[in-house]
Amino acid sequence: MSSDSAPRVTVSERAARAHDGYLMLVLALGSAALGAFALAMKQPLVGILLVVTSVLTLAGLYMLNPNQAATLTLFGAYIGSDRVAGLRWANPFALKKRVSLRDRNLNAPVIKVNDQRGNPIEIAAVVVWRVRDTAQALFQVDDYEAYVRVQAEAALRHLAASYAYDHADEMPADSITLRGGQDAVTQALKAELQARFADAGVDVIDAKLSHLAYAPEIAQVMLRRQQAEAIVGARAKIVQGAVTMVEAALQGLSERDIVVLDDERKAAMVSNLLVVLCSDRETQPVVNTGTLYS
Numbered sequence: 001m002s003s004d005s006a007p008r009v010t011v012s013e014r015a016a017r018a019h020d021g022y023l024m025l026v027l028a029l030g031s032a033a034l035g036a037f038a039l040a041m042k043q044p045l046v047g048i049l050l051v052v053t054s055v056l057t058l059a060g061l062y063m064l065n066p067n068q069a070a071t072l073t074l075f076g077a078y079i080g081s082d083r084v085a086g087l088r089w090a091n092p093f094a095l096k097k098r099v100s101l102r103d104r105n106l107n108a109p110v111i112k113v114n115d116q117r118g119n120p121i122e123i124a125a126v127v128v129w130r131v132r133d134t135a136q137a138l139f140q141v142d143d144y145e146a147y148v149r150v151q152a153e154a155a156l157r158h159l160a161a162s163y164a165y166d167h168a169d170e171m172p173a174d175s176i177t178l179r180g181g182q183d184a185v186t187q188a189l190k191a192e193l194q195a196r197f198a199d200a201g202v203d204v205i206d207a208k209l210s211h212l213a214y215a216p217e218i219a220q221v222m223l224r225r226q227q228a229e230a231i232v233g234a235r236a237k238i239v240q241g242a243v244t245m246v247e248a249a250l251q252g253l254s255e256r257d258i259v260v261l262d263d264e265r266k267a268a269m270v271s272n273l274l275v276v277l278c279s280d281r282e283t284q285p286v287v288n289t290g291t292l293y294s
Contacts, residue, residue, distance in 0.1 A: 013135040013201070016072045016080025021061050021087030028057035060092035067101040069134045081134045099134045103205055108152050110211050113160040115178065120215035121165050123178070127152050127193060128205040136201025144200045151196040159189050165214065178212055185209065 035050030064070055069083045072094040082088055083101070090096065110124040129148060131137045137144040159178075166179045176184045186208055193204045 011078055011135045011139040013081050013133045016070075016082045016090060018070075018072075018080075018082040018084065018088050018090040021063075021089045024057055024089035025061060025087065028054045028061075031057065056092045057089075060089045060094075062088055062090070062096050064088055064098070069099050069101055069131075070096045071099060071134050071138055072096055078135055078139060097138065099131055099137060101131055101134075103128055103130045106148060106152055107210070108149075108156060111153060111156060112215055113157050115160050116162060116164045119165055120217065121160060121178075122211060122213050122215055123156055123160050123209065124211035125152065125156055125189065125207055126210045127207045129193075129197065129202050130205060131201060132203040133201030136199065141200045144202065147200050148197060148202060151200075152193060155189065155192040155196055159185070159192060162188070165212075178209070182209070 031050050032054035035047045035054060037047075038044075038050060039047035041047075062070060064082065064085050066085045068085065069081050070088070070090075071081045072079045072090055074091060074094045079091070079094060081099075082090065106127040106129060108125045108127065110122050112120055112122055115121050127148075131144070141147045163176060163178045163181070163185060166177050167175065178185055189209070190204050190207045193207055197204060
């Protein structure tokens, strides 16, 4: 025997039938005064009705601060939301739950995940968010604040798995990485969070990575690799510049007929100049007091 599951009800925010609370407060106090007068005049039925009306009217009053809303439910049915600040009045039998509409910060904790290349990294983010739809926030998810925290962690894990931490030799030069493509990564994170928060009626105002590093077990290895890559790159630039300088020196000597060198002496001169220019230490000159060939 099988039974069909009940369809999921989608609830969206709509305006509640709420009124100015100050006017209703005056009416409640007036009704209470008239009820007391009627009781004093030996008219108990009228007096009791007026007092009960006053109590019910006072029960419908509630206060809203700026950037705060109240959702109203009547016997389990959602009847609307009120976003007007101040003293407000609505159906006294309706339950009223306040929801903050202010911007909130979520400082996601540091989590360890694997990047696109499988390297373990540590990543964390700061997310600025606010409630857009009060009905969705309260009735589409069980706890929208916990939902935001869990979905933010899931989005971070997916983001880390979609990009490499840093460039590698086998990667294209224009590849986006977590470390180098901050703007693109930020936009991707915001889009991922917005898609995940949609069911809870939450908007993402801003999202940025607050922590990004290799996991401790590979941090030293990766640091040495980066240092080696930096040294190799620097040496390549030095050698390229030294070759250009040696070429210019030989061309200048040849054009001005300052000295005529055979191939062997040119090779010796090139060798000496490259040693001087490419050395990472200061070189000590040796003065030749003899002829060019001795």
